[in-house]
Amino acid sequence: MTDAYVAIEGGRVVEARSRAPGTTRGELVFTTAYTGYEESLTDPSYEEQILTFSYPLIGNYGVRAERFESDRVHPRGVVARELTEDVAEWLESEGVPAVDHLDTREIVTGIRDEGAMKCGIAAGPDATEEDALAELEQCKHMSDHTEIGAQVSVGEPEVFNEDGAGSTVALIDCGAKGSIIDSLVERDAVVHVLPYDATEDDVAAIDPDLLFISNGPGDPENFEQTKTLVDSYVGETPMAGICLGQQVVASALGGSTEKMEFGHRGVNQPVRDLRTDRVVMTTQNHGYTVAEPGDRLEVTQVNVNDDTPEGLENDDLDIITRQYHPEANPGPNDSLDFFDDVLAMVED
Numbered sequence: 419m420t421d422a423y424v425a426i427e428g429g430r431v432v433e434a435r436s437r438a439p440g441t442t443r444g445e446l447v448f449t450t451a452y453t454g455y456e457e458s459l460t461d462p463s464y465e466e467q468i469l470t471f472s473y474p475l476i477g478n479y480g481v482r483a484e485r486f487e488s489d490r491v492h493p494r495g496v497v498a499r500e501l502t503e504d505v506a507e508w509l510e511s512e513g514v515p516a517v518d519h520l521d522t523r524e525i526v527t528g529i530r531d532e533g534a535m536k537c538g539i540a541a542g543p544d545a546t547e548e549d550a551l552a553e554l555e556q557c558k559h560m561s562d563h564t565e566i567g568a569q570v571s572v573g574e575p576e577v578f579n580e581d582g583a584g585s586t587v588a589l590i591d592c593g594a595k596g597s598i599i600d601s602l603v604e605r606d607a608v609v610h611v612l613p614y615d616a617t618e619d620d621v622a623a624i625d626p627d628l629l630f631i632s633n634g635p636g637d638p639e640n641f642e643q644t645k646t647l648v649d650s651y652v653g654e655t656p657m658a659g660i661c662l663g664q665q666v667v668a669s670a671l672g673g674s675t676e677k678m679e680f681g682h683r684g685v686n687q688p689v690r691d692l693r694t695d696r697v698v699m700t701t702q703n704h705g706y707t708v709a710e711p712g713d714r715l716e717v718t719q720v721n722v723n724d725d726t727p728e729g730l731e732n733d734d735l736d737i738i739t740r741q742y743h744p745e746a747n748p749g750p751n752d753s754l755d756f757f758d759d760v761l762a763m764v765e766d
């Protein structure tokens with residue numbers, strides 16, 4: 419039964435079945451992960467995107483809040499071959515339109531061949547092709563979402579593990595996944611989560627041992643204040659970053675970032691450490707990348723598939739960043755030792 423329409427940049431409209439009604443728009447992206455849908459759907463990095471699952475059946479082990487990475491669903495819409503009742507009900511209760519019964523292989527190969535695309539969706543009994551096209555018409559380019567940090571960041575500072583005996587971390591929340599906080603707390607760090615636009619004074623009030631820039635949605639160049647903060651603390655305080663965090667740190671230190679063709683999107687992205695020659699499997703979901711690291715950061719890890727920078731370091735300035743997600747959730751735990759390395763750097 420056709421009661422949903424997916425309009426894709428260029429004007430093509432794909433028929434589908436509505437699983438959660440409504441109209442929506444966003445940048446069409448995908449993940450090849452076959453598990454971890456609860457984690458992906460609550461990852462703030464997907465804000466303003468429509469997430470297509472390439473694995474054909476999504477929702478087969480239910481929906482449990484303990485696996486959530488934040489307190490809400492972040493993609494603007496969801497596309498899958500088959501969504502279970504559990505996931506469909508969850509998305510409907512969150513007001514996030516969802517569709518299934520369409521050829522997701524065609525969608526994903528389309529993104530792979532043509533790059534990231536704008537998308538509009540209309541789903542539900544009254545949905546029309548025109549509604550989906552009208553959404554597509556209004557869809558912005560990801561880089562034009564200039565206030566995206568404010569949509570996902572905490573408004574006020576929060577503290578985790580206040581009485582911990584470990585390092586004090588200022589985690590700049592550009593859309594942080596809960597697993598990053600958990601990974602630090604498990605190592606007994608005291609974690610102060612600060613808004614993405616925290617000032618030098620806000621951070622100074624905490625007097626942290628480590629400045630940690632989180633993952634997050636959108637174009638890293640739109641995180642101007644976060645870059646300013648990094649610039650003011652470089653060489654003063656050890657620094658770490660994950661995903662958008664790596665991009666922001668590189669950009670603040672004189673490097674540059676660029677939009678990728680279709681990004682790295684799955685839980686089996688191979689990364690080679692150039693110092694040890696070890697390869698690890700990693701979780702990734704990013705559409706931008708560091709183009710030039712600048713002359714203060716060394717590329718220490720690269721993506722085996724396309725040689726893009728996956729790890730940047732400066733041993734003198736005490737900086738370690740990763741483009742992938744060492745905190746996993748979803749995905750492999752191969753690189754959890756990143757958190758040990760970062761905290762060891764701080765203690766040295």
Ligand SMILES: NC(=O)CC[C@H](N)C(=O)O
Binds near residue numbers: 632706
């Ligand atoms: N997971 C992330 O932090 C994503 C980073 C950034 N928004 C990108 O798409 O490249």
